[in-house]
Amino acid sequence: MDGVSSVHINLATETGRVTFNKNKISMKDIVSAINKIGFEAKTAIQHKRNEIKQQDKQKEIRELRWKFICSAILTLPLAWAMFAHFQWATFFYIPPLLLNPFFQFFITIPIQFVIGYSFYERAWKAVINGSTNMDVLVVLSTTTAFFYSHYLTFSTSASSQTEPIVLYYETSAFIITFILLGRFLEAKTKWRTTEALEKLYQVQTKTATLYVNGDEIQLPVEQLLPGDVVIIKPGEKVPIDGQVLEGNSLVDESLLTGESIPVAKKMGTFVYAGTINQNGVLKMKVTKQDSETTLSNIIKIVEDAQASKAPIQQIADRITGVFIPIVMMIAIVTFGVWYFLFQPGYVSGALEKMIAVLIIACPCALGLATPTSIMVGSGRAAQMGILFKEGKFIELLGKCKTIILDKTGTITTGVPQVTDIYVYQYEHRKFLKTIGAIERGSDHPVAKAIVNEVKAKVGSFPTATQVKNIPSYGIKGVVNGIEVVIANPTYFKRKNISLSMQDRQLVQSLKEEGKTVMIVMIDHRFAGIIAVFDEVKPSSTTAINRLQQMGYKVILATGDHHRSGLAVAKKVGIDHVYTTCTPSDKATIIQQSQKEGDHVVMVGDGINDAPALAMADVGVAIGTGSDIAIESGDVTIIKGNLLRLIDAIHMSKKTMMNIKQNFLWAFLYNLIMVPFAMVGILVPWLAGAAMAFSSISVVLNALRLKRVPIQG
Helix, strand or coil, X not given: CCCEEEEEEEXXXXXXXXXXXXXXXXXXXXXXXXXXXXXXXXXXXXXXXXXXXXXXXXXXXXXXXXXXXXXXXXXXXXXXXXXXXXXXXXXXXXXXXXXXXXXXXXXXXXXXXXXXXXXXXXXXXHHHCCCCCHHHHHHHHHHHHHHHHHHHHHHHHHCCCCCXXXXXXXHHHHHHHHHHHHHHHHHXXXXXXXXXHHHHHHCCCCEXXXXXXXXXXXXXXXXXXXXXXXXXXXXXXXXXXEEEEECCEEEECHHHHCCCCCEEECCCCXXXXXXXXXXXXXXXXXXXXXXXXXXXXXXXXXXXXXXXXXXXXXXXXXXXXXXXXXXXXXXXXXXXXXXXXXCCCCHHHHHHHHHHHHHHCCCHHHHXXXXXXXXXXXXXXXXXXXXXXXXXXXXXXXXXXXXXXXXXXXXXXXXXXXXXXXXXXXXXXXHHHHHHHHHCCXXXXXXXXXXXXXXXXXXXXXXXXXXXXXXXXXXXXEECCEEEEEECHHHHHHCCCCCCHHHHHHHXXXXXXXXXXXEEEECCEEEEEEEEECCXXXXXXXXXXXXXXXXXXXXXXXXXXXXXXXXXXXXHCCCEEECCCCHHHHHHHHHHHHHCCCCEEEEECCHXXXXXXXXXXXXXXXXXXXXXXXXXXXXXXXXXXXXHHHHHHHHHHHHHHHHXXXXXXXXXXXXXXXXXXXXXXXXXXXXXXXHHHHHHHHHHHHHHHHXXXXXX
């Protein structure tokens, strides 16, 4: 439609996303267009989307259940009468009423035209819009069986023939009943595929305990605003994202991160909506609105991924686009061959084979093959703390062979820590208080590391005056009337201030370990050396070794200086290292690998990683990093653990294998069953049962992905 730029539809989740220009087309026009082709479209209100989906799904399941029950009850007399077709069943008593053509005619009418009305409605809308679907095949086959039987019923009666006639009312009834059973079971089974999302929905709390002037007030979560103070008692779910003001507790964050070990929370730490406070009382300040929480973002990402298509789905789309017209041609040819060659003039036999072909060839399983696997796979990944933004990234991640890692915050903790302190000609405690007073005036990560170390060892420290940053080098100021300078070795070298040979060797040794070295001068005298290092995460070395064992080429690309980059690379076992990289340098490295034919994964967490994350075939954002990196990434690892990258790759490969299994089953099913139907081995009612089984088997196979274990 004019004004619509993109459409993503997932028939497995029964959701869609339409991007359009509101100046050219309205939502009403879009909904109307969808309704015209046989679907009932509703606009999903973000905060009520889950309630709407649950209500609609439960209503659909109830309707399908009752339709099947009514159809089955009406079909039973026809099934009983069907034994008259078989010579081996002569011992089976069949009441004469059940064999009466008029009785069969009247009992089939409600099945065909009342219970089966929805098939006609959808088939008609498809045909007038120039397309074909499964409903077209169902309507063609059942209507043919019904009206042929109707013709025999009334023409035989009119000619007063007394010979028993072969009718096909039970064929029509059986097909509709079996397809309704299949759709009912499929709807219930598909509901299980959304279990991961359902768990996320369920942990969203409706109310929160607001703390105002010493009073506790129950308030709907959507009414909370940043700055409000909320009380969270033991056993309660955290209602919204915030920062702890008072209290100590352990919080279970497993739903968001996949990590089972509770996380300690104290003043200043952050807590997230949907996590569970285990023991202490926490008072927290709200930092985000309900629609902006980490949990809300996770739900949105998972919903978007499940509503998107993987590239492999295009194969199924192209096949189903031509498959149904081909099936209709095969059915016509089958009828002609039987009527003119194999059993000349025998309409009933030819018709039976044609109906069986129409039913058994319904491509339902093919249409479900990809979306059900993507849905279950992305849901299971979310339970592990891995978020795929779109289905295509589940497919692409497993194809990549080169992995480029940022250093800070990805391989390392991203939080520099003081590792070495050497004090000369100065009392140790006084030295710490002096440097803490100076560094408190800086926001640099190295300064923060020094301040944290000093606080931990000596607590408070004096106030510094005349504090000034020395750009690119360090900081200086005055403490108790004494000048203090804390800067890197290059600064003192430029000032022609030299250290002893032993101290120079110590500085060189610390640098070779990849540490940032700061020299301290107090009252113009050399007073000490401080070394700061961003420690490697405990999981990084294990993860990188396993990736290399899996055959991946692992590259380190960092903006840090050469020694620091090489030291970290050596520690974790990476041979390919690029240091002092600008954001554009990282993007260039990715482009070079892509030119060599490699699919590239970029893993990073910082703002400077955003261009590289966007340039890579798959950008993986570490969730402990900046919001910009998470927005740029195609996959988000909620907790900054590289072992989860292995899980993401494993889930990608498992999901794609599952899709291929579904495709193989769907193709083989049609290739094998259609010939059986053509030669008359597969009768129509059995074809209906087999077709329903095919769709259910695909969904059940996809559900196996829910049991994929955590690898990392």
